[in-house]
Amino acid sequence: MKLESLWIAAIIIIAKSSTAEPTHLVDEAPISSSKLGSGSFLIDFGRVAFGNLRIESAHSVNQPITVHFGEAFSEGRINRKPLGTVRYATTEAKLNPSTPTVVEPPTDKRNTTHPKAILTPAEWGTLLPFRWVEIEGWSGKLQADQIVRQSAYSSTWDDRAASFHSSDKMLNQIWELCRYSIKATTFAGVYVDGDRERIPYEADAYLNQLSHYATDNDIEMARDTFDLLMKQPTWPTEWAPHMVFIAYADWIHTGDAEWLSPRYESLKTKLLLERSGADGLITSNAQQIKRNDIVDWPPVERDRYVFTAKNTVVNAFHLRALSYISELAEAIGNSKDEIHFQQLFTEKQIEFQKVFFDPTVGLYRDGIDAAHHAAHANFIPLAFDVIPESQRATITEWLSTRGMPCSVYGAQYLIEALFENGADAHAVKLMTAESDRSWRHMVESGTTITWEAWDMKYKPNQDWNHAWGAAPANLLPRYVLGAQALEPGWKTARIRPHPSGLTYAKGKIPTPQGPILVSWENSDEFTLSLTLPDGMSARIEVPSCAAVQHVYVNAERVAASRSNNYWVLDSPVVGTAEIRVKRN
Incomplete structure (x- = not known):
């Protein structure tokens, strides 16, 4: 029957x-x-x-x-x-x-x-x-x-809020797997880590938040999860700074200082400042090294990381949180804190470079006096924009030889680092790789919700319903389609597509202002079709081609300046526009 x-x-x-x-x-x-x-x-x-x-x-x-x-x-x-x-x-x-x-x-x-x-x-x-x-x-x-x-x-989920389609059929299946994973794991009303425990964790919640924003219009679930985690924090060292990340993501997405303001002071307790040593770097005692400093999860995904009293990954999270909280202080009008935290960031960044960078190989070591250079000690600082411009190309090139050296959680930051540093084609290849450490593997397994780990052999007790494994749900709209908020609340967007070896991509990105529609084609010329909601403008950055070229908006030539491999339009666009990069 x-x-x-x-x-x-x-x-x-x-x-x-x-x-x-x-x-x-x-x-x-x-x-x-x-x-x-x-x-x-x-x-x-x-x-x-x-x-x-x-x-x-x-x-x-x-x-x-x-x-x-x-x-x-x-x-x-x-x-x-x-x-x-x-x-x-x-x-x-x-x-x-x-x-x-x-x-x-x-x-x-x-x-x-x-x-x-x-x-x-x-x-x-x-x-x-x-x-x-x-x-x-x-x-x-x-x-x-x-x-x-x-x-x-x-109850507020909208299946029509977002879409993604590209020239790569597998990539399309990966996006749909991840989109549905975010929907299916909303069952509890807050972000939970999976069915085994049904407990919120800070890092899980942040990754879930990014993907929820990219696939639906809801902002309340992230906020409810934040408030719950402030009352019920979990144990890993790096999970605490993720609370600052969650608040910052809310601010950038919504521009809502009223929600942020009463929560701002409590965020200071998540900076790890109580663990600052005399040089300003975050230090770890024996118990923290053994149990709390997590780097990645499960432990097999740490790329043989060497744990020391001053940990590169822990300090990178600390620096990122300082950078974010300085901006949050500005958002609520606290200029004293804004200046204070920016100064702390600058001072600690100098010390971070001095202690953790190994000039003999051009990479970051795992921690103070460590001889090992794990992938995490490099892609996390790279993703967090805490290392000098002069070192980024070498590190990016090295990471491009490492395959997928981290968990589904760490992959969020690894792939961000690759996209942000010109390795977009490799970033997509990692997602679609024919190995058991990719989202292709999940798709081909027949699962309909993303896993807690890449495969059972990497985490034998894993569950098959983990939203922290759904990073492409946010990575593909943010980077392949290229839509990100340039000003809090999406008053101004940045549209910066990353071709990533694809010939075309299109999609719908939800924002509090309304949906953004993006469609681009990459052949002899690059063409971007864009529809913005009312009240939003966008800074446009389009990939440049090899030959002499000019940029046109709605068939009229416009002024643009070259920045690396992109043309940046001098003037923002509004409404519906077609941007074309073509040869004379």
Whole structure:
């Protein structure tokens, strides 16, 4: 028996979870159902979502059934012994002939015990991430309208808010995998690390925030997560500065100083200043070296990093946070703090260079007196713009020989560093690489939500529903399409496409001002078509070609200056425009 391929979305329940951001249950119909040789039914919902089952019984008597829920599939059946914390559950249910029966998977105490875990509304019943269901004991036919998955999502999610399409089919699949991953993991109302724990972590939250901004119009979930994490911080050293990153990302995206102002003072506790040594650098004691300084996660992803009392990665995070908080001080009108933190940044940056840079190889060492040069000690300072311009080309070239030397978390910063330093083609190649350390590997595995790690062999207890693995959801709009906020609140945007070895790309980027539409083609000439929302202007930077060339806006030649491999238009554009770089 085959059900007609169908994807129904109808809001059935709206409820407040244990958090402020509203979430709801949505009816989703299966895309197919088949009767197995054993007489049981296999139902496929097409994608994994956090939910449970609602069954309508057409029978006049109570009917006991056994229901299996699965996140993994093997040899035509639900994998009942999946590795790690990939989800499988089974339960028995008795169908009611007169009313719908909600079938819940068994409760997992680890991810449903407050205060650590984030709770979903009790009236929903237990939720589990699953795609497939097997039903045993069902007599007669199974009709299309008799089984529904009740899936939990943010109640404000808009599937039409964002889009991405390019000349690379795999890249398009990667973006859609990552976009849906952000949607599916909104089930709890705040950003959580995955189903195993359902706990917010600062670094997870920041990466989730960046991708949420790039795929939807919501700003409240990031804010609710921020407020929760201020009350319930976690243990890694570098996770604390991520709170400054979250506040800064909110400011740049929204331009809302009213939200920022009452939270500003608490951000100072996230700078790691209490660990400053006599030279201004952040120091680590034995316990912090052993447990708190994280560099990357899981530990196997640290590129053999050597931990010392003065850690390059820890100090790079400290410098980035100082730079950001200086701007946040300016945003709320605190000129004293603005100057103070900028001075601290300048002084500490000089010391950072003196202690951590190894001039004999042109790379940064892992820490004070360390002889090892891990990838993280180089791509994180490079991404954070804390190293001199003169050293960036050498480091970028070296990183381009290292493959994917970090986790899905670290990849956010590695790929940012590559895009920001002219290695955009390599950045995209890392995403689509034919290896088990790429998003291509996730796509080809058949997963529909990004993983916690590149593969089970790198983190045997990983779960398969981790938003921190969805970095391309923000990287592709920000860099390949090239849309970033130049002024807080997107009053002015910067449109700077990175061709990345592609022949074309187009997409829709949500902003608080309204959506930006970008489409570009790269052949003998470079053509950028752009539509901006009302009230927004944009600084345009378009790739230059090899030959003598000029820049035209709506067929009229305009003034532009050359900066590295880009033409920067002298005047901003508004509304709808076509920008063309062509030869005489």
